[in-house]
Amino acid sequence: MTTSVWQVTGMTCGHCVSAVTQEVGELPGVVSxxxxxxxxxxxxxxxxxxxxxxxEAAVDEAGYQLV
Structure with a gap:
């Protein structure tokens, strides 16, 4: 298992968190x-x-930007 920490800008609410979580969670191999x-x-x-x-593509799809 690998743990990575990324920085995302533009999130302001719970909906933002849900959108990023969903899009990144759909990447192949992602566990959590x-x-x-x-x-x-x-x-x-x-x-x-x-x-x-x-x-970066997943975060962009959610409407935010990877730093």
């Missing part, structure tokens, strides 16, 4: 996603290291 609204930190546990471009 924890999003902290206050800090913008997105902690992802996955079976293997995730490709930054894939995470």
């Amino acid at each position: 996603v924890e999003v902290l609204l206050e800090t913008g930190a997105v902690t992802v546990e996955s079976e293997a290291p995730l490709d930054r471009a894939a995470v």
